Amino acid sequence: MQSGQTPCVVIAGRPNVGKSTLFNRLVGRRQAIVSDMPGVTRDYKEGEARLGGRLIRIVDTAGLEEAAPDTVFGRMRASSESAIGQADLILFCIDARAGVTPADRHFAQFLRRQNRPVLLIANKAEGSAAQTEVYESFALGLGTPLAVSAEHGEGLSHLMREIADRLKGDEKDAPDEAGLSLQDRDASDEAAEAPIKTGPLHLAIVGRPNAGKSTLVNALLGAERMITGPEPGLTRDSISVQFRDQKGDVQLVDTAGMRKKARVEEKLERISVSASLEALKMAEVVVLVIDALLGVHEQDLQIARLIEREGRACVIALNKWDAVADRAATMKAVSDRLEISLAQMKGIPVITFSALTGAGINKLMPAVRQVHDIWNCRVSTGELNRWFEGALERHAPPLVDGRRLKLRYMTQAKARPPTFILFGTRAEQVPEAYRRYLVNGLREAFYLPGVPIRLQTRGTKNPFARDSQ
Known part of the structure; x- marks a missing residue:
């Protein structure tokens, strides 16, 4: 870890050992989708x-998992290995109830070759039944296991202390409570009087399954950050990443595809769609990705109307x-x-x-920044009311x-x-057609x-009208 960088854990x-549950416990909120179904997490979060x-x-x-590189599971493993490559500490989780499996032994050997510090976590170790299996995990050669239950919150305080101890560096490199290292404090004091910078632009990528959302995110980042492929529904959770364009920082969220509500049957897909909707609500700008070969479908319009609402x-x-x-006919349609x-x-x-070839990608962020x-x-109120007087002259309000x-x-x-407010006598009765005008x-x-x-609209109250009792 370089001086001043945030340490990475x-x-x-292997699948279904409770990694996402432990992740949610450590970050303090339900940020990752959790399910009993193995393999829910695909892109690293x-x-x-x-x-x-x-x-x-x-x-x-x-x-x-062991899988061919061109399969979904092979791409998932490549994504995981990419994340492991930037780790300052690896938490290797096993299922204490299931005991040490051949897959655990295989991946423990893989992690030992990475030349990175590893902390062995025996998850699902609630109660005394799993204690025997916890002791067996010494055989993995990764040191003393920490017994925790992420689901029930047992052993987490000990785990957090251990993580903090493992990541302790020199005092000059360790950030203080404000997130600044000692050598950075003088620079921060000098910058204290500088104008406060605005935060990143919050951008969500949404659309139907297989429209190319993750491929677009990879093209914007210039890296294979998201798992992509011809299979629809690869993205299951909303994945947030940061990058910079020519005008500043962007907080980019890739979301799961949203199908018609009537076609969403599995619980996992409902959770995925719920995470996509939450990302949409937290965004400032939303990019609605549409497959140009299929044209604009009703579901695309439903998503657009949701963005408007x-x-x-x-x-x-x-x-x-x-x-x-x-192309001309398609654009006209x-x-x-x-x-x-x-x-x-x-x-x-x-x-x-084309997200796949990168052609035209450079037009997207300028359009996002403009909108x-x-x-x-x-x-300004003066400019607005000069226009408003002209609008009334061109088309007077109707009789009600x-x-x-x-x-x-x-x-x-x-x-x-x-957001504009219209004031006037009985302004709340303005017909919808005149509102649209x-x-x-x-x-x-x-x-x-x-x-x-x-x-x-805000109607004005008649001071001579008696309040009805």
């Missing part, structure tokens, strides 16, 4: 924990564009479908690319119950997404394409 072991007053990066990996900015990404025969079925996000940007700026846009609405002025309440006018006049626009 990687949890490894990262989280942060503070142990012994020090920030530590915890990595949950897929189960180690959550108030997120959106970019449509047409993948596999290199395989499209008639997509544009017509979006204009008819997604009018509430009129002008949404559409990017064409993010629009999503954060603010309009034989009486004309008196709309007085408008202001922007907030951005992210742009105002929203479309706002979108066109102040250049707000591709983002949701919220229009709220």
Whole structure:
């Protein structure tokens, strides 16, 4: 580990020994999907924990299995080995109830060859029944095992102390409670008066299964971070990674494919979709990946409408564009479908690319940054009301119950997404058609394409009307 870097602890072991449960315990929240079904974790997942007053990066990996490199399990093992290669400490988990298996012996031998410190964890060791098997794990040659039960929380405090002790370095290299090493404190004090930098842009990649989301993430990162292949549904959990584009940091989340709700039957898929929805809600910008060969399906539109309801900015990404025969006809069909079925996000940007070859990938992040700026846009009250007066002159408010609405002025309440408040007598009775007229006018006049626009109303109270009792 280099000076100043956050130490990395990687949890490894064969499938279904409780690695994800232990990961959730260490990071302090249910961040990884947990299931009794073996092989749930596929891409390695990262989280942060503070142990012994020090920030530590915890990595949950897929189960180690012997498999051909071109199979799903072979790709999962390659992903796990990639994570192990950057570890400062490996937590090798075995199932204390099952005892030491031939697979455990095989992978213990593999880990010994990695020349990295290993801490042997005998998980599922609740009660006295598993104690015999815990002692048998000495035979793996990885030192004294720590008996824990991640599911029941037993032995975790001892484990956390042991991890902190194993990662202790020189005091000058160890971060203090603020996450800064001693040699960095002077630099941080000098920078204390500098402007506070904004956080990373939160970007989620969503879409139907097999649309190419993980391949797109790998293309953006320039590395094989996510497991990809022709099999649909490879990604099961939401995986968050960071990278930098030309304008700054980006927190990127790859999500599991979302099928129609009626077709989601397995419990594991329901959990995966739930994690995808949570990632969508936490994002600022959402990239909706669509298979250009299949066109825009109803499920794609349902996901887009969900993005709009959550108030997120959106970019449509047409993948596999290199395989499209008639590009002009395909683009026209997509544009017509979006204009008819997604009018509430009129002008949404559409990017064409091939995640597999990388052609057109460079167009995506500029479009994401642009729509993010629009999503954060603010309009001055004076400029807004000058437009509003013109809008009233061009198309006066309709009669409601034989009486004309008196709309007085408008202001922007907030951005992210742009939200406007309309004030006037009985403004809450403005018909939906007139609301759409105002929203479309706002979108066109102040250049707000591709983002949701919220229009709220505030009626004025008649001071001469007696309150009904």
